[in-house]
Amino acid sequence: MTLDVIVEILATVGMVFLLLILGLIFMGIARKVSARIHRRIGPPLYQPILDVIKLWSKIDPSSHGLTFDLGPLIALGGAITAALLLPIMGLKLLSFSGDFIVLMYLMELPALGIMLGAAASGNPFSAVGVYRGLILFTGAQLPYALAVMAVAAEYKTLSLTEIVALQQGSILNWGLFRNPFAALVIAIIGLALLDVQPFDIPSAPAEISMGPMVEYGGKHLALMLTAHGLEFVVFATMYSIVFLGGVGDPISFIVKTVFVALLAIFIMNVYPRWRIEQAFSYLWKYPAALALLGLVKAVMLGGAM
Amino acid sequence: MIEKELVRKIVEVFPYVEAKVKRVRRVEVKVSREKLPEVAKYLRSIGFKHLSAISCVDWPQHGIFELVYHLWSYENRVHLMLKTTIPRNKPKYVTMINIWPNAFVYERDIWEFFGIEFEGHPDLRHFILDDWDDIPPLRKDFNHLEYVKRKYGVYDPEKEYYLR
Amino acid sequence: MGFQVLETSKLLNYARARSLWIVTFCTGCGGVELPPTATARFDFERFGIISTPSIRQADLLLITGYVTPKTLKRIIIVYEMMRNPKYIIAHGSCPVNAGIYWDSYNTVKKLDLYIPVDVWIAGCMPRPEAILRALVKLMKMVKEGKALGWKRYLENFEFYRKKQDRLFGKDWRKREIEKLRFYIHD
Numbered sequence: 001m002t003l004d005v006i007v008e009i010l011a012t013v014g015m016v017f018l019l020l021i022l023g024l025i026f027m028g029i030a031r032k033v034s035a036r037i038h039r040r041i042g043p044p045l046y047q048p049i050l051d052v053i054k055l056w057s058k059i060d061p062s063s064h065g066l067t068f069d070l071g072p073l074i075a076l077g078g079a080i081t082a083a084l085l086l087p088i089m090g091l092k093l094l095s096f097s098g099d100f101i102v103l104m105y106l107m108e109l110p111a112l113g114i115m116l117g118a119a120a121s122g123n124p125f126s127a128v129g130v131y132r133g134l135i136l137f138t139g140a141q142l143p144y145a146l147a148v149m150a151v152a153a154e155y156k157t158l159s160l161t162e163i164v165a166l167q168q169g170s171i172l173n174w175g176l177f178r179n180p181f182a183a184l185v186i187a188i189i190g191l192a193l194l195d196v197q198p199f200d201i202p203s204a205p206a207e208i209s210m211g212p213m214v215e216y217g218g219k220h221l222a223l224m225l226t227a228h229g230l231e232f233v234v235f236a237t238m239y240s241i242v243f244l245g246g247v248g249d250p251i252s253f254i255v256k257t258v259f260v261a262l263l264a265i266f267i268m269n270v271y272p273r274w275r276i277e278q279a280f281s282y283l284w285k286y287p288a289a290l291a292l293l294g295l296v297k298a299v300m301l302g303g304a305m
Numbered sequence: 306m307i308e309k310e311l312v313r314k315i316v317e318v319f320p321y322v323e324a325k326v327k328r329v330r331r332v333e334v335k336v337s338r339e340k341l342p343e344v345a346k347y348l349r350s351i352g353f354k355h356l357s358a359i360s361c362v363d364w365p366q367h368g369i370f371e372l373v374y375h376l377w378s379y380e381n382r383v384h385l386m387l388k389t390t391i392p393r394n395k396p397k398y399v400t401m402i403n404i405w406p407n408a409f410v411y412e413r414d415i416w417e418f419f420g421i422e423f424e425g426h427p428d429l430r431h432f433i434l435d436d437w438d439d440i441p442p443l444r445k446d447f448n449h450l451e452y453v454k455r456k457y458g459v460y461d462p463e464k465e466y467y468l469r
Numbered sequence: 470m471g472f473q474v475l476e477t478s479k480l481l482n483y484a485r486a487r488s489l490w491i492v493t494f495c496t497g498c499g500g501v502e503l504p505p506t507a508t509a510r511f512d513f514e515r516f517g518i519i520s521t522p523s524i525r526q527a528d529l530l531l532i533t534g535y536v537t538p539k540t541l542k543r544i545i546i547v548y549e550m551m552r553n554p555k556y557i558i559a560h561g562s563c564p565v566n567a568g569i570y571w572d573s574y575n576t577v578k579k580l581d582l583y584i585p586v587d588v589w590i591a592g593c594m595p596r597p598e599a600i601l602r603a604l605v606k607l608m609k610m611v612k613e614g615k616a617l618g619w620k621r622y623l624e625n626f627e628f629y630r631k632k633q634d635r636l637f638g639k640d641w642r643k644r645e646i647e648k649l650r651f652y653i654h655d
Contacts (some may be wrong), residue, residue, distance in 0.1 A: 031514075035512075035514060035515075038508075039509050040508070040512040040514070040515075041512055041515045042512075042514055042515060043514055043515060044517075047487075047488065050483075050484045050488045050517060051488045051517075053480070053481065053484035054481075054485050054488045054528075057481045057484070057485065058528075058552045058553065058554075059552065059553040059554065060552055060553055062552075124652065210523040210526070213523070213526075214523045214525070215525055216525065216526070217523075217525035217526045217552050218552050221526055433539070433575070434539075435538055435539040435542070436637065436638060442574050442575075447574075449572060449573070450572060452574050453572055453573070453574060453578075456574075456636070457577070457636075458578065458579075
């Protein structure tokens with residue numbers, strides 16, 4: 001009994017470290033692919049790891065109080081807890097029945113943690129960034145909730161392992177083909193949660209210098225970059241589990257998550273960014289309507305077979 | 306030509322100005338300093354709505370500052386230079402903000418570099434020179450080499466760098 | 470421990486050399502040579518350099534072109550807000566001996582008396598190839614642990630402070646903050 005427990009604990013810790021490093025490499029993939037789209041040579045794939053090491057080695061700490069220090073910790077803690085709920089490669093770390101809804105709402109915690117910390121620094125730029133970020137969050141809640149309800153009504157269960165089990169068989173059992181409306185809506189809302197264009201307005205570099213993160217530097221910024229990369233990987237894995245048939249073995253894990261990441265990167269490079277009132281009015285019109293359609297389809301036209 | 310028309314109209318209304326056509330699209334008008342505001346108001350009503358710049362020339366041998374208002378008319382496409390002189394030992398003049406509101410910046414600039422005070426200007430202060438402690442620098446009797454030596458140190462031409 | 474370990478560790482010096490972040494603050498006329506260096510023809514992102522608009526996150530300040538006393542006050546404030554270790558590269562002949570403005574009443578003649586400079590580039594303005602060569606030289610200096618302008622500033626702070634006060638007058642920082650009092654709130 002104790003050997004099993006020790007092996008599980010070691011597997012958990014190892015999986016978290018693997019996801020942390022993979023998150024930074026996904027950010028490196030984003031920079032490299034964006035550079036190739038602009039027809040230049042980009043940085044090497046392991047560049048964000050060097051960025052994080054450099055930021056850890058900055059010498060003077062300076063902080064604006066307790067809340068300022070807590071922001072990055074909440075961000076990283078939320079991302080790690082969300083990562084532990086995923087059934088990857090056959091390991092069921094902390095899964096339980098009902099973990100789907102916990103996961104979907106834990107994925108919002110990193111951005112909220114950054115907003116909390118940024119509101120405690122006395123800079124007017126970060127105040128503007130926090131106000132815009134919270135408005136964008138409110139805008140994303142309505143279609144998000146409807147899409148989560150649509151997925152839950154489709155599969156008639158809230159446990160991630162059962163959702164994976166219901167998608168086995170043939171490729172037409174994937175969530176993408178059973179309820180395409182919910183898949184499309186969660187893809188769009190994912191762009192808003194991850195702070196990529198066209199929903200880039202909270203951390204717009206050219207308008208307000210880096211938005212909420214303007215006063216962070218050194219070790220705080222290293223924690224926030226790690227949390228950002230981990231959030232990227234967690235979103236890609238969650239999307240593959242719920243809509244693309246689950247990640248049972250390492251090859252399908254890598255292929256499916258990189259496919260989702262590349263989709264986000266291509267959209268990020270093509271679109272400019274929306275202003276905050278345009279983003280908000282878009283999010284409450286078209287994705288909300290699509291999610292409602294998905295909910296209606298899941299309730300009326302049958303669910304799990 | 307439209308320039309000759311304009312000169313004829315101006316001399317008809319104000320017989321005491323000297324106006325002449327220099328070439329195509331260039332007209333020059335010289336007025337004495339008391340009569341300039343009326344001439345400027347009349348010129349604005351003809352069509353010279355754009356004040357491009359105000360420039361100032363320092364003539365120490367005659368003892369005057371010469372102010373030049375550069376006006377442009379959109380409809381006729383004519384550039385008009387309105388010139389006047391003020392004495393050098395009492396540099397004061399009226400402001401043109403009521404006629405062209407963008408004279409605000411140019412008059413502040415001329416106050417900073419030549420020392421001419423404009424009565425009626427709400428906000429005369431430095432914006433390029435910080436903590437200036439000498440006479441206005443674009444006057445001809447400002448010795449810039451002495452000022453540089455005093456503030457930034459002595460330049461040694463043999464060793465070619467500044468010793469401070 | 471402290472400074473000794475952070476200076477001599479090879480992994481940390483390699484990471485610092487390969488991910489320099491520039492403050493987007495282009496003084497003077499040399500700022501026009503930075504966009505070609507950053508975009509597709511002479512790309513500096515392959516060395517890991519990106520430009521960040523926030524001062525607290527950056528560690529390389531490029532002084533491109535002439536410096537007036539009004540700009541020098543802002544440069545000193547920006548330099549003191551950056552986090553150690555930090556580096557400065559001076560472009561052109563104006564930071565060296567004021568270039569073609571050697572007899573002007575409003576340019577600073579020798580920049581090295583007011584803030585410490587690590588790498589100088591000659592030219593008026595240097596081309597992107599020269600800027601890339603200077604960046605590679607700075608990266609080599611950082612990897613060996615020899616780019617120590619920030620330590621010189623900390624150790625000889627009295628020297629730099631005396632020169633700054635002689636140029637601007639005493640208590641110039643307080644006077645600058647009073648001008649910006651309207652925008653600062655805690």
